[in-house]
Amino acid sequence: MSGCVEAIRALLDRIDAREDAIGAWVHLDRDGALARARALDALAPAERGALHGMAIGVKDVLDTVDMPTAFNSPIHAGRRPARDAEVVRRLRAAGAIILGKTVTTEFAFTHPGRTRNPHDLACTPGGSSSGSAAAVAAGMVPVALATQTGGSTIRPAAFCGVLGYKPAFGRYPTAGLKHLAPSLDTIGLHARAFDDLARASAVMAGEAAPARPVLPRRPRVALVRTPHDGAAEPQALARLHEAAQALRSAGAAVRTIDLPPALVEVDALQHVIMAAEAAQSLAAEWASARDRLSANLAGFIAEGLAHDAAAVAAARARIAAGARAIDTLVGDDEVILTLPAPGEAPRGLASTGSAVFNRLWTMLGVPCITLPAGRGARGLPLGVQLVARRDAGDEAGFFAHARWVHEALAAAGHGH
Amino acid sequence: MSGCVEAIRALLDRIDAREDAIGAWVHLDRDGALARARALDALAPAERGALHGMAIGVKDVLDTVDMPTAFNSPIHAGRRPARDAEVVRRLRAAGAIILGKTVTTEFAFTHPGRTRNPHDLACTPGGSSSGSAAAVAAGMVPVALATQTGGSTIRPAAFCGVLGYKPAFGRYPTAGLKHLAPSLDTIGLHARAFDDLARASAVMAGEAAPARPVLPRRPRVALVRTPHDGAAEPQALARLHEAAQALRSAGAAVRTIDLPPALVEVDALQHVIMAAEAAQSLAAEWASARDRLSANLAGFIAEGLAHDAAAVAAARARIAAGARAIDTLVGDDEVILTLPAPGEAPRGLASTGSAVFNRLWTMLGVPCITLPAGRGARGLPLGVQLVARRDAGDEAGFFAHARWVHEALAAAGHGH
Structure with a gap:
């Protein structure tokens, strides 16, 4: 068997072709990844882990024992952690291959790294999880670890046109994460495929496998208007409303509500x-x-x-x-539909864009996911964001809703 | 099969006999525990979880969906959480039976609850995990969840003569924990048996089973003198030195060092x-x-x-x-031996005792364990504390050292 080696070689080829232009990686472990792939290929089928051979990029605010971790700060240049972050350890133990470290903004705050948006090199990929979103969008790796303190997972996913998942606060252990604001810092994921997202999330949470999703007969969606909507691009709001209409047509019960003053x-x-x-x-x-x-x-x-x-x-x-207002705003089996970002990725690399559509949900600690929703006038991705009031125990239900919405948007021509 | 039901009945009998005097529980779920035990007894052997039938008490700062969680504060009297804390959810999913909620001090700070020390009802059990330590010491439950922000797991274990384990900071997820000081708060365990401690810890950390322990050929122990030693009871210091001598006699390399100024x-x-x-x-x-x-x-x-x-x-x-001074103070395969508390449990219930022997290790985020070390002049337990500089990845090695020390102390007549 050489399936893992072949898969890693294909990803490295893709990286060779595009990394000079995009700059998604701060450290790439070519030899280590290939050696690990060879070892995985030598395993008998019964010995394989839940993530056998899954290649993963790790945002450079999470410790890796075999690669430097420097938070994109000159203060920590060359820093070598003594151990893997706990989520990295779990991923490796389940058979994942850590391909390298992805570019973060300085300490996951706003000062940008060198990463460019794969869809338009003149534009920001968003941040702070810039390299993770860009690497996944460019097909360099199927899954990457991100973090969010303001909007650092959801927004770059929207700008780069990939799935972005910020779980409920506290779902994964944060040992080995460089904290920015501990009551907000949440490890998350960027991915191209839902199955990869669900499998990696279960392993990071210490679960054997994703729980089986159960979708209510008629999905319930609350389109939430926020005070920031006036700051969004008109095309982004229009796409959000088209998405709501597409979900209605696909059978969802959709209502529109305003964010309460609280x-x-x-x-x-x-x-x-x-x-x-x-x-x-x-x-x-x-x-x-x-x-x-x-x-x-x-x-x-x-x-x-x-x-x-x-x-x-x-x-x-x-x-x-x-x-507490979130508890009565939406039902237990209802998801919020809202914007993940103000619009297409802004031009230039000086700013990673605004987190105004993210801060509230991060503060509430509720799960959020970015779903791609077609392209905008400049040819860059647009997205929608789903938010649930549910907490860590109900990921399967949230994912079931998100998959349903994802497929309904794709069927209506608003997908990737 | 009725093994789980019989075991729960035996624990409930024990509680009936001693709870009026000790006051370890704020809520006891007799019917729920028995119903759960019946359901577990009906499982085929292949369907049993890693903690099949293990009865566990939960400190009342951790959410339980089926029992009130009020942090021993009148402000939250009657509070019913919407979900289980993540560690509780994991324990239940592995087949554990949550017997009830144990008394905590107010918000896990210093204002005591009503719990008394099972070894002498006129003395404090220590705190803030007062009910957990007392319930385990009284044989009411084999394992209980504790937390530590200053010395709230290690000290009551010493006062009550049970195993007390504060893992490395961040080892278990804290979702559903009422935080006191988030950069210090660490969920831990009280138990009578090492095997129970190791099995419960693995499940709480999301691991399938405890890693196999590896003990170095010749255990290395550093007896650490601290500036607080002068505040300890002479008999407690004497016992600590006897313990060091016993470990030497059993083959350990023991050296004595001072806590550095840093x-x-x-x-x-x-x-x-x-x-x-x-x-x-x-x-x-x-x-x-x-x-x-x-x-x-x-x-x-x-x-x-x-x-x-x-x-x-x-x-x-x-x-x-x-x-950083901890990194050079002791070796990677060396454990620190020090006091877990100033001596025997103080008389009276007004204070849960001093955390001066605990604060440093909690602040450093390093793993600590209390091992019983015989009795003092008033007939109450004395203990020793082991500390490692290792972090979350190396629990098996730390436990291997702790078991070795535990057995060596027992062999020298300084055990339970």
Whole structure:
């Protein structure tokens, strides 16, 4: 058998053809991946793991014992972790092949890396999980690990036209993750295929296999209008409404609702929590190497340090009270349909785009997924976002809804 | 087969005999546990999970879908979680039977619950995992979930004479845990038997079974002197040195070292981090129901709110720098031997005792285990603590050392 070796060789060929232009990888472990593939090919069928041979890219904020992990910061250049992050360890134990480390923005905040959007090299791939989304979109790897503190998984998935999954907060262990804001930081996934996403997620959560999905007879969808809709591109909003219509035509019960004021307030306060926690998470770098932080990040840390602890605590209390509004906004078996990003990927690499359509859901800790929804006027991907109020126990139900929506959009001509 | 039902009945009998005196449980699910046991007894052998029939008590800071979870705070009296905490879900999925919720101090801080020490009802069981340690010590349940932010797992285990395990930070998912200080909060275990501890830990970590332990030919032990040793009872220090001698006699390489100044500073700074984070974790309770917090906790939150963010960040930076000292203090295959608590459980229930022998290790995120080490002058348990510098990947090696030490102490007459 040489199936794994052949698959890795095909991916490396693809990387050779496109990496110079795209810049998705900060470290590529060609020899290690091929050696691992050979070892996997030598296994008897009964010895194979749940992810036998699955090639995976790992965002460079997650530790890998055999590759440097430097968070795209000169402060940590050449850093060699003593161990794998727990999710990486689990993926390897299940037979996955870690192909390399993907480019992150500096410490997963806003200062961009060198990665370009595979659909238009003049545009950002989004961030902070820039390399993961771009590598998956370019066919360099079928699955990549991402993280989200604001909108760092969902938004680049939309800009690059791939599946992006931010699970419920706390679903995967975060040991070996460089934290930015621990009460928000959520490890997630970029993938091209749903099956890959579901299988990798189960392994990362420590489950033997994905639970069998159960879809309600008539899917229920709530199109949620947010105060940020006015900041979205008209074509993105139009596509969102076309998507809602396509789901109605496919048999879903679709209603339109407004984000209640309590959740608007939660949304607005995410920034306070993120700044306060980032100032604490990066305290060592701030103390010892402030001059080697980007101006973006240094300013954000200074903002976080300036927040009064009582004011941050008051913000948390308002968030805790306001967050309850999600429980009555949508039903237990209903998914929210909303935008994952303001529109197509912006031109230029200086900014990775806006997280205004992501912050609320990250703050609430609810699961979110980006589904591709065709192309925009500039030929770049558009997407929709599904959000559920459910937590970690119900991934199968959320995925069942997402697959159904994904297929309904594809059937209506709004897919990849 | 009626093995599970019989086992649960035996535990319930034991609880009936001793619970009025000890007060380890805040909620007991007699009917649910028996129904679950009957269902497990009806399973064919091939259908049984890794923890088939294991009865477990759950500290009342971890959510249970079928029992109230109120953190021993009147603010949350009667609270019914929508779902199980992720570790509880995993334990149930592996065939465990959740017998009930064990008494915690208020929000796992210092304000005590009603639990008494099974070895002397006039003494504290320690805390904050008071009910878990007492229930296991009294034979009411073989395993119970605990948590530790300062010394809340290790210290009550020492006071009650049971095994207490605080794994490396981040080893188990914390979804469904009421946080006190998220960068410190660690879910752990109390148990009577090592095998139960190892099996439950593997399931909570999402692993199929405990990894096979590998013990070095000659175990290496570092007896670490700390600045707090002067505050320990002379008999506790004497027992620690007897234990070291017993390990030497059994073949271990034992050396004595002092805690370096960098780690003394880390130890001293734990309190700052814990107060700052507790003020944020309990922001909603502080904002809406301050008058229903204990004076202890309200004072601690006020202290946390008074900490300047820049001062907390500076403390974190000093901690990050100082924490590196653990890497050179002991070897990768060496375990630290130190005290788990100042001595026997103090008289009275007003205080759960001091965490001075625990804070440093919690702050460092390293794995710790309490091993019983005979009795003290008042007839209450004494213990020793093992600590490793290893992280989540090496539990099997740490357990192998701990079992070896446990057996060597028992052979020398210093066991349970």
